[in-house]
Amino acid sequence: MKRTLSALAKNEPGVLAKLATEFGKSEANILSLAAGETENPEISRIVLRLEGDDAAITAAEKYLDSLDVIVQIDDLSRKDFVDRELVMLKITMKPESTGQLMQIFEVFRANVVGMGQDTITVELAGDQERVEGLIQMLKPYGIKSMCRSGMIALKRGDE
Incomplete structure (x- = not known):
């Protein structure tokens, strides 16, 4: 649990x-x-x-x-709460996969924050399900490195 x-x-x-x-x-x-x-x-x-x-x-x-x-x-x-996590991923980028990667970034609303000759670095802030979803979609392309902030959370409402 x-x-x-x-x-x-x-x-x-x-x-x-x-x-x-x-x-x-x-x-x-x-x-x-x-x-x-x-x-x-x-x-x-x-x-x-x-x-x-x-x-x-x-x-x-x-x-x-x-x-x-x-x-x-x-x-x-x-309780009902809001959570977020920040993840940064460095992905292997090949010319033939660039279009597909950009579509994935757009769907997840991930931001490109850096590019190298062979890699692209993106960031995403979201709930853990969204972060996990992006990671799973990018695994086949080759995750060279990743850093996760850990979950932050607050109760919803006026409490």
């Missing part, structure tokens, strides 16, 4: 290192971890995409909530 947790934490040195070290002891696997400053520079939002059984993820959530640096924690999986 996969779940998405969003935690507000005090913006202090060592918070992510402490969190990652402790998660290494749990049965929950971190699929994605993204952290950044919020509208309040003293608070950071940490978004964790976790995989594991219900007991392991619940234990991980309780552990997070027990840390003195955690201000608030939400299990977004049980």
